[in-house]
Amino acid sequence: MNKKKLKLEDPPESEGEEEKSPDQNLAEGITLEDYPLGDEDNPLQELVEEKERELAEAKDRYLRLFADFDNFKKRILKEKSDIYEYGHESLLKELLPILDNFERALDSARKQREDGEGDISGIIDGLELILNQWVSFLGRVGVKPIEAVGKPFDPNLHEAIGQLEGGEESQGKVVSEAEKGYMLKNRLLRPARVVVGKLAEAKKEIEVEVVEENPEGDDSHGDE
Secondary structure (H helix, E strand, O other): OOOOOOOOOOHHHOOOOOOOOHHHHHHHHHOOOOOOOOOOOOOOHHHHHHHHHHHHHHHHHHHHHHHHHHHHHHHHHHHHHHHHOOEOOOEHOOOOOHHHHHHHHHHHHHHHHHHOOOHHHHHHHHHHHHHHHHHHHHHOOOOOOOOOOOEEEEOEEEEEEEEEEOHHHOOEEEEEEEEOOOOOOOOEEOOOEEEEEEOOOOOOOOOOOOOOOOOOOEEEEEOO
């Protein structure tokens, strides 16, 4: 079987055209007429197809790897940020009821001392020490109480559990607090449960007519 030889012909040079490299001349010298696609005798066909497949596979692997790495980096950064900022959120929620109980016990002990029900100064001192330790611990991890009493009612920070009639100065403001609210840095950890003041309804004044008796008697009758 006679093999075809490469047809190497230098194309005619035209004015103004750049000089072409030997590879370009070689590629232009091979025509589909001499070496049609799929011809077993084509010395470049198999090599070109193989390199094209390798290039396509390498490009696909690169794009997939780049996308996976980019997503992995973003996910790790977000998880790291969330763990650093809010990883202890669930623990703090469990500790808040303990803080509430300490405050209630301390209030009860103070009331007993005011009522003269024995000397419980030692109990109060101990409870105050524990309370101060808890408050200090919460402050170190970014938990701060929400100031509520006397502040305008804010549905983003307060949970209204009732209303109390009052004057204009208390309208729309928190007049009492049933349970403290807390912030974890810039995030609401628990809203404050509060009672909100409202303007008292105007009472209708009832006019009472008072009939005064005439001490000198009724002069409507003439003297007889």
